[in-house]
Amino acid sequence: MSPSKAPNHRSFGFQVLVGMALGIGLGFIAQLLGPGSQGDPNGLTVALKTTGSIFVSLLSATVPPLIFAAIVSSIANLRQLENAARLAGQTLAWFAITALIAVVIGIGVGLLIRPGLGVHAVDIAAHSPTTVGTWLDFLKGLVPANFLGLTASTKVAADGTVSTGLSFSTLQILVISLAVGFAALKAGDRAEPFIGFVRSLLVVVRTVLGWIIALTPIGSAALIGTAVATYGWSTLHQLGSFAIAIYLGLGLVLFVVYPALLMLNGIRPSAFFRNAWPAIQLAFVSRSSIGTLPVTELAAERMGIDGAYAAFAVPLAATTKMDGCASIYPALAAIFVADFYGVPLHGLDYLLIVLVSVLGSAATAGMTGAVVMLTLTLSTLGLPLEGAGLLLAIDPILDMGRTAVNVAGQLVVPAIVARREGLTPVPAAV
Numbered sequence: 001m002s003p004s005k006a007p008n009h010r011s012f013g014f015q016v017l018v019g020m021a022l023g024i025g026l027g028f029i030a031q032l033l034g035p036g037s038q039g040d041p042n043g044l045t046v047a048l049k050t051t052g053s054i055f056v057s058l059l060s061a062t063v064p065p066l067i068f069a070a071i072v073s074s075i076a077n078l079r080q081l082e083n084a085a086r087l088a089g090q091t092l093a094w095f096a097i098t099a100l101i102a103v104v105i106g107i108g109v110g111l112l113i114r115p116g117l118g119v120h121a122v123d124i125a126a127h128s129p130t131t132v133g134t135w136l137d138f139l140k141g142l143v144p145a146n147f148l149g150l151t152a153s154t155k156v157a158a159d160g161t162v163s164t165g166l167s168f169s170t171l172q173i174l175v176i177s178l179a180v181g182f183a184a185l186k187a188g189d190r191a192e193p194f195i196g197f198v199r200s201l202l203v204v205v206r207t208v209l210g211w212i213i214a215l216t217p218i219g220s221a222a223l224i225g226t227a228v229a230t231y232g233w234s235t236l237h238q239l240g241s242f243a244i245a246i247y248l249g250l251g252l253v254l255f256v257v258y259p260a261l262l263m264l265n266g267i268r269p270s271a272f273f274r275n276a277w278p279a280i281q282l283a284f285v286s287r288s289s290i291g292t293l294p295v296t297e298l299a300a301e302r303m304g305i306d307g308a309y310a311a312f313a314v315p316l317a318a319t320t321k322m323d324g325c326a327s328i329y330p331a332l333a334a335i336f337v338a339d340f341y342g343v344p345l346h347g348l349d350y351l352l353i354v355l356v357s358v359l360g361s362a363a364t365a366g367m368t369g370a371v372v373m374l375t376l377t378l379s380t381l382g383l384p385l386e387g388a389g390l391l392l393a394i395d396p397i398l399d400m401g402r403t404a405v406n407v408a409g410q411l412v413v414p415a416i417v418a419r420r421e422g423l424t425p426v427p428a429a430v
Contacts, residue, residue: 012216016281019217020224023048023285027228041229048225052286055219058212059291062205066294067319068177069202070311075181076195077308087421091313094413095321096358098261102253102323102409103357106331107350109249115242115332116339174319202311209294216282216295223285227396239394242336249328250401258412265416275302276411283407287399292407293318305414306423313417317410322373324402324409327357330377337378337387349381356380371395 030044041049078084184191184198259269273280279295286292296318300310331353338345356377374388391398418424 012213012278015217016220016278019220020281020285023221023224023226024228025225026221027225030225030229045226045229048222048229050222052219052222052226055212055215055222056286056288056291058215059219059286059294060288062209062212063290063293064173065201065205066209066297067173067315068180069198069205070297070315071174071177072181072184072198073195073202074308074311075178075185076191076198078312079185083421087309087417087423088312090417090420091316091413094416095317098257098409098413099321099323099327099358100354101257102249102327102405103331103354105252105257106249106328106357107335107353109245109252109328110332110335113241113245113248114335114339115239115245116336171319174316177315206297209298213295213298216278220282220285227285227400230396239391242332242391243394243398245332245336246329246398247401249332250324250405253323253328254405254408258408261412261416265419267415267419272303272411272415275299276408279407279411280404284400284404287396287403289318289322289403289406289410292403296407296410299411300414303411303415303418304424305418309418309421309423310414313414314410317413318407321410321413322406324405325399326373328405329398329402330357330374333374333388333391334377334381334383336391337383338381340387340390341384343383345381352380353377 026044026048030042030048033042033044036042078087184195259272262269262272276299279292279299282295283289283292289296293315297310297314300314301307305313334353335345337343338349356373371388371392374391375385378385378387415424
């Protein structure tokens with residue numbers, strides 16, 4: 001009889017789990033401390049928020065060079081694979097298949113629970129959405145404003161302070177990277193010095209990422225602590241049935257659909273989640289698929305997915321594969337808004353929800369948050385856009401689960417395609 005295996009206290013996943021537990025405790029302490037004498041957040045809340053913000057900023061700062069270097073170099077490497085076009089086609093096909101399943105589950109849960117019935121606007125602190133998604137915005141977002149995909153923005157605070165910052169569009173960076181990668185591929189031997197530089201850049205960026213990823217337990221503690229201290233769970237009673245419906249749908253996809261798809265393709269769900277869980281944990285607390293991208297790539301590497309394919313598929317998934325934000329959430333929210341305003345939905349309306357979810361998930365890449373996808377769905381169905389404002393009261397709490405499912409799906413598809421195409425070192429038994 002073999003001795004029982006002791007927990008690996010040095011494992012990355014265990015450290016992240018401890019960080020999350022510590023963060024929850026600190027968040028509740030910050031809540032108990034209450035606001036300062038001037039009504040400002042207390043010192044612990046400020047410390048948690050600042051630490052979490054710095055960690056997410058460090059992750060986000062590496063995203064542009066990571067996406068560019070990874071995709072350009074991976075396209076160059078794909079020429080060594082005879083089935084490169086087949087890999088790309090299978091990846092996109094599985095994106096659509098999993099999105100279709102997710103949106104059908106979202107519709108099913110919404111019709112079963114009907115979360116919009118019995119909710120009254122007077123009980124909810126509704127705020128109109130500041131960002132509205134349209135198909136025109138999505139098409140315009142595909143065209144890079146400049147070579148780096150950067151956008152300058154100026155904000156004026158309540159006290160009159162003016163601040164200017166730079167932001168990047170991941171969708172535009174993706175378009176630029178694909179164009180440059182295929183151009184380098186077409187240039188042949190003449191592009192070898194450039195490709196060599198990009199490969200070296202990728203090595204350097206990943207080295208820096210390793211240092212940042214080592215801080216994940218601290219970042220997790222700060223981020224989950226900030227969520228508990230700032231939002232708590234008190235607002236859930238206002239839209240409790242909707243929150244339950246969302247997390248039920250997310251749970252079905254994460255713990256039922258994904259494992260079933262993995263097993264059907266000869267992959268042990270336990271092995272998948274063991275490698276993917278740190279990325280899923282970070283996505284939950286950070287609420288950012290893009291900020292989690294470095295950890296997601298590391299998870300794909302631990303799974304043994306071919307590096308050339310993973311470097312192409314994972315960044316592509318991180319910008320266009322959003323089962324939580326673009327499939328489950330807008331489907332359920334559309335049913336909620338329709339019930340709230342007494343607007344009946346018919347068969348064609350549900351088909352439109354499916355169509356928007358499968359084809360429009362990339363619309364969330366160049367803009368902010370699932371509200372964009374929700375308003376895109378509502379406008380397509382002709383439902384009142386003001387309905388989106390009803391859900392903003394608990395959006396941060398819902399976004400944690402949505403983002404975790406996003407990242408899990410961004411790993412499920414490359415794992416399945418790699419398994420089907422023999423791009424993993426050892427076949428994984430069910």
